[in-house]
Amino acid sequence: MSNAGLAQFQQVFVEESLEGLDTMESSLLALDEGGDGELVHTIFRAAHSIKGGAATFGFPEMASFTHEAESLLDEVRGGKRAIDKPIVELLLRSVDCLRGMFDRAKAGEPLNDAVSDGVRGELAAMMGRAAPAEAGPARRGSDQADGWIIRFQPHAGMLAGGNDPLRLIRELAAMGELAVEADLSRLPSLDKLDPSECHLGWTIELKAAVKREDIAAVFDWVEDECDLAIEPRPSAVVTPAAPAPANITEAATARGSREASPESSSVRVAIDKIDSMINLVGELVITQAMLDTFREEFDPAKLPLLQQGLTQLARHARELQESVMGIRMLPIASVFNRFPRLVRDLSQKLGKQVKLDLHGEQTELDKTVLEKIGDPMVHLVRNAIDHGLEMPDKRRAAGKHETGTLKLDAYHRGGNIVVEVSDDGAGLNREAIVGKAIERGLIRSGEGLSDEAVGELIFQPGFSTAAVTTDLSGRGVGMDVVRRNVSDLGGTVTIRSKPGQGSVFTITLPLTLAIIDGLTAAVGEERYIVPLISIIESVQLKPDSLKTVAGGGELFRFRGEYLPVLRLHELFGCVGAKRAIEDGLIIVVEGDGARVGLFVDGLVGQQQAVVKSLEANYRRVQGVSGATILADGSVALIADIGGLVRLHGQRKAA
Amino acid sequence: MAKILAVDDSASMRGMVAFTLRGAGHEVTEAENGQLALDAASAGGFDLVLADVNMPVMDGISMVRELRTRPAYKGVPILMLTTESHTDKKMEGKAAGATGWLVKPFDPEQLLATVKRVLG
Amino acid sequence: MGSKRGRNEKAVEIGLPADCRMAAQTALLAELLGALDAPATQIDGSAVERVDTAALQLLTLFRREALSRGCAVSWRDASGTLCEAADTLGLVKALDLPAAVPA
Structure with a gap:
């Protein structure tokens, strides 16, 4: 299984954990204000999920930190400890630490820092002990023999619990040659048998030099569901110390430190939003098929039908657009x-x-x-x-x-x-x-x-x-x-x-950054989109209403104050634009806290513009926030009002 | 190969489990809590159930207990996905009727090995 | 699968299902209990693809009880899966099945 395939779940883990931390925080605050005990369970669950996922998705430090918080929560949950202000306080700080860890993980930095180490210590101290060192578990030396006798007597309920002796003995068989003897002495009479109960027992001789713990591992799930004895075969001898196990902690750490994943974000979408989109696409296809019938021959008598089809097409396209935008809405x-x-x-x-x-x-x-x-x-x-x-x-x-x-x-x-x-x-x-x-x-x-x-x-x-x-x-x-x-x-x-x-x-x-409502203004051959949200008014000036100030700036009077005029054709070097102030139009806009008048040839219309990034397709241009495609297929630039105001400020200062 | 029901409220964990098992050719059904898992279990004979312990709505322990009352799920392996710290949870799960457990964290190889072990 | 029989008739034949695990045992138990009265029972295990300890325990117990009543129990056929499982559990003799051929 490749890491690449699993990386997607690491990203999901990060997102759901951040949500989990939000939940922990709000629940802790509610608890602080006297909320009920169910909140503790909610908090515990969130911590528990983060812990489980953190270790699985390669953040062992985070898992170990959360483990401390979880243990404390477990004591609260189990009624061993009453929740009080200091605990809430400490847990809130733990939430902060975990957020910090996620930030550092994103930046590819070491997850632990002085603060998280400190809080981790406080959590441990709260439970009356020192924070455990992150070391591998101590291992018992295991017995070894060149053969074993295993006496295995399942309790009656073992089969129903899904542990089949057939499977267990097969696992033993994989270790070496077996001699299996079934004990039928406990079988009841047929009419008394509950087929889901186990009344058989086994004595198994394993003729292989394996470790006792390896045999015990086969039975790890059924310890409490059977009587089990593992003894060396009578001929067996030696009990040497097992070779030191490889440094597991180290290996795990090495695996845990994978390369920082490239930043990609995702949105979780409610299924009904997707269903409604699929529905709309279906409608579009139907309408398209209907319009397709006009391709072959056009009978003028069918004009109303064509018009109706086009109206439908427009409506569905608009609805689809709204739906798609809706996906990004949270x-x-x-x-x-x-x-x-x-x-x-x-x-x-x-x-x-x-x-x-x-x-x-x-x-x-x-x-x-x-x-x-x-x-x-x-x-x-x-x-x-x-x-x-x-x-x-x-x-x-x-x-x-x-x-x-x-x-x-x-x-x-x-x-x-x-x-x-x-x-x-x-x-x-x-x-x-x-x-x-x-x-x-x-x-x-x-x-x-x-x-x-x-x-x-x-x-x-x-x-x-x-x-x-x-x-x-x-x-x-x-x-x-x-x-x-x-x-x-x-x-x-x-x-x-x-x-x-x-x-x-x-x-x-x-509502969205992907679409803006704007007025389309003509400047010479060019078209500019001025975002509606920044427009205050548009005015036509008389020839003598401009004041020229020192340094070449032009001002006009608007609602009792003087505003600077920004001639777009000058700023952007447009050819064939109107120059006389009375021939064109001033669009009064506000951006960055200042008002200015944009001088353009005239307004062409109002439209919704789908914003295409100029930066991604070309490069950043001051005074322009993006571009869009007009209905005739030509490109219009979208004016960045804040940027224009700043641009004007720089010119004035220069 | 086998029909497996994966139950976990964490989308990442559930996704990882399902992805790994599907990659090994199994048919996986996902459920995000015990209640939904019971609903899914009614529909069809699963060869194996993998269930998280702590989940909203219905936790894994209650789910196992309920599942074991159904004749069709007697003897079907059910593994709890649990964390080391909860030895008592392992035992609680066992008492409710779980077959065994898989300790978090686990990687795909461990998951597949355990599934292979339990499916025989 | 099974078949009805009168008290004095001859062999009853019981066919084991492909999935012969715990869920199938309640039905099989009823059938086997009925067969205890027959002078001879023949079991067809050729279809068995999946089997567990519960099934083999039941068959073992049936055979033991039938024999103790003087009824004959024989195998018409047994799948490799069935034989291998019996071998693993040390029940080949008790079931009178052929030992599994090592794969």
């Missing part, structure tokens, strides 16, 4: 489930009381989006607990409940997914933010700034620095990075805040 619960733990740890550390409210966990997101939305959300949640929610005494003084509420919500709106992180804390401190923004040179004064504009300030690069972050929301990552991350996913993030009542961060994401 519930956001897997991201949300991280937060109970995070919130618990953080609030304990800060001495705050926080109640976490989760809504819309079943809302489905594209797998890629799902994988990347976790980090920005963690940052927002940390931020909300650290800066948003107040200490209990402060809340009491403000007439609020001592326990603050942090709410995570996910839902569909239009063609987008909205994820909200909201708290009922103090809200943004306008003065502090304005003060800091002035200090950082982002603005000159806060006068006349709308609340919206003040909120925007926290997303500006350079607003948050290591000097102002606490150790919690710290790590030197600011809101600008959150915005960048979300923007890379084709989404936006905004904040609404009311003093004394709290803040709401709203992340708006596209």
